[in-house]
Amino acid sequence: MANDIKVNIQCIAAIVNYFRWRKVTVIYQDNNDFITDSVITLLSDSLRVVGSEIDHHLSFPSQSSVSEHNGAIEQELRKLRSNSNRVFILVQSSIRKSFRRFKTKFRKHYGTRYAEEEEYSNPSIYALRAYDAAWTIAEAMDKSPANATSKELFKQMLSSNFEGLSGRIRFRNTTLLKHLPTFQVINVVGENTTFGNMTMKELGPIYRPGGLQTVPKGWTSFEFDEDKPLKIGVPARGAFNLFVKVSYDQGINGSYVTGFSVEVFEAVVKRLPYRLPYVLVPFYGSYDDMVEQVYIKDLDAAVGDTEIMAYRYQYAEFSQPYLESGLIMVVTAKPDKSKERWVFLETFTRRMWLITIAMHTFIGFVIWLIEHAENPNLTRFGAVLWFSVTVLFFEHRGPLRSNLSRFVLAPWLFAILIISAGFTASLTSMLTISHLQPSVSDIDTLLRTNASVGCNRNSFIVGYLINVLGFKPKNIRKIDSINDYPDAFRNGDIQAAFFVVPHAKVFLAKYCKGFTMTGPTFKLGGFGFAILKVMENGEMPRLEEYLLISNNSCSQSTGVSDGLSSSLGPRPVAGLFFVSGGISAFAFLAATGNPIRQTNSQANILMAEINI
Incomplete structure (x- = not known):
């Protein structure tokens, strides 16, 4: 009469696999060692098929044998909190059954007959199956004749078809017909949901403790207690609140934390194979003080735009850097007056100018040589030919008398046309783009002129400027916010500002006009968390791109240019130079060969006359 428990177990295994526990x-x-052992074995085998396993199992005595007042079950459940696993499967239990009317009648009759054993008066699933078996026999006997044989009675039993307390009673091939069981999903928070042939997506939201709808990890580390979440410190007074921003919400009468570094941290936590309970705690001291708080255990960890420095390793361990970094100088950019007068010379590179002049001179010389060979009296033509070839070529009665000269001049005129177009385009670009240069070229200039510089008030940069770069403390201006830097430059309070590279990118994305990076980049460790060594993958490029794009107030055409990037070199017109030069070389050889042939011809005629 028993249903095949495999269907139930396989369904449980499918749910576990769906949530990736x-x-x-x-x-x-x-209450039955044989049945319990077989169910546990079957469940273990089914879980192994989907890549899961039973990490721990706990046996409770039957509810009727345990007084509700001694709290034995609650005590055992509390012990499970020390276990790292957070997914519990309850099997072989009579705690919840949906047979209230039958239960009431059963308890009444049982209590009447066995008054001294009232504690055993609650029926189990086995009692339901025994009741259905007895009812099957009773129905078969009622439908069979009084003198029916046992085989006839058995045949009548196999034809049974009714809804029993343990399920539908139908037989096929002398076996109780299998049917899909009805499971009841009991939310810890929320209403009950009953389903049969349904997928997990059709169930709708499943509410977890605290009303959350996110799927629990199913695993937690031994060190972390749900009742005592990690205290994660975040810098509350950073100059660049795009990385960490602490805001106050009157609705919740408390603060909430946002920013790029927080998003990175949350992305890391989501990829941990266990649940990490934590709270973000605003810290109003310096970054060094925050790292020290981790060391003295007032904070369990720290998250933010915290630079990985060697001296900080004595207080805390750092994760892999999630942003590469370095120390860079940002200064104002001023127009480059020295380049405006001779800016046209920068339309071509120096190599391009030299090749063009050399080609022009060589081709002019070749044409002069050809024309002189044809008419020795035209020596003056060579002095002006290369200057006026373009005009002379298109005259029908021009001075070019040789077809070879025209053959040399044609490709060079085409090359000059292309070069002139490139010159015009390059010069136009240079005249429309501002030529800017840094107001301060290097750190030595700042030190030599005793200039004032600015940096983030709570950053390590203050000590770095003093101890490493040699700035005087009185020349360092400590600035509180990214928005205060432009005013400090404008008022002359600072001549340069020092940022870590990620901060410099954000600053220039917001204030691109009139500022530029200059000087060397001092290599640092990068941004990291004083927390477990976990690697973030997948979302960092997207988050970094979003950080810069969402705060970019500059158009793509705005920028600092030194003019050299638009200088035209010889490579784009190298083919024209090669063709024109090759033709000119051929014509040169032809022109230099004609006088020799003419001289030999005249000598032969003179010798013939003498002989005659």
Whole structure:
């Protein structure tokens, strides 16, 4: 009469696999060793198929044998909190059954007959199956004749078809017909949901403790207690609140934390294979003080735009850097007056100018040589030919008398046309783009002129400027916010500002006009968390791109240019130079060969006359 428990077990394994829980804890009521052992074995095998396993199992005595007042079950459940697993499967239990009317009648009759054993008066699933079996026999006997044989009675029993207390009673091939069981999903928070042939997506939201709808990890580390979440410190007074921003919400009468570094941290936590309970605690001291708080255990960890420095390793360990960094100088940019007068010379590179002049001179010389060979009296033509070839070529009665000269001049005129177009385009670009240069070229200039510089008030940069770069403390202006730097430059309070590279990128994305990076970049460790060594993957490029784009107030055409990037070199017109030069070389060889042939011809004629 029993249903095949495999269907139930396989459904449980499918749910575990759907939520990707790899380890579970099994709780069962120990009232039948044989049945319990077989169910646990079957469940273990089914979980192994989907890549999960039973990490721990706990046996409880039947509820009727345990007084509700001694709290034994609650005490055992509390012990499970020390276990790292957070997924519990309850099997072989009579705690919840949906047979209230039958239960009431059963308890009444049982109490009447066995008054001294009232504690055993609650029916189990086995009682339901025994009741259905007895009812099947009773129906078969009622439908069979009084003199029916046992085989006839058995045949009548196999034709049974009714809804029993343990399920539908139908047989096929002398076996109770299998049917899909109805499971009841009981939310810890929320209403009950009953389903049969349904997928997990059709169930709708499943409410977790605290009303959360996110799927629990199913695993937590031994060190972390749900009742005592980690205290994660975040810098509350950073100059760049795009990385960490602490705001106050009157609705919740408390603060909430946002920013790029917080998003990175949350992305890391989501990829941990266990649940990490934590709270973000605003810290109003310096970054060094925050790291020290981790060392003295007032904070369990720290998250933010915290630079990885060697001296900080004596207080805390750092994760892998999530942003590469370095120390860079930002100064104002001023127009480059020295380049305006001779800016046209920068339209071509120096190599391009030299090749063009050399080609022009060589081709002019070749044409002069050809024309002189044809008419020795035209020597003056060579002095002006290369200057006026373009005009002379298109005259029908021009001075070019040789077809070879025209053959040389044609490709060069085409090359000059292309070069002139490139010159015009390059010069136009240079005249429309501002030529800017840094107001301060290097750190030595700042030190030599005793200039004032600015940096983030709570940053390590203050000590770095003094101890490493040699700035005087009185020349360092400590600035509180990214928005205060432009005013400090404008008022002359600072001549340069020092940022870590990620901060410099954000500053220039917001204030691109009139500022530029200059000087060397001092290599540093990068941004990291004083927390467990976890690697973030996948979302960092997207988050960094979003950080810069969302705070970019500059158009793509705005920028600092030194003019050299638009200088035209010889490579784009190298083919024209090669063709024109090759033709000119051929014509040169032809022109230099004609006088020799003419001289030999005249000599032969003279010798013939002498002989005659």
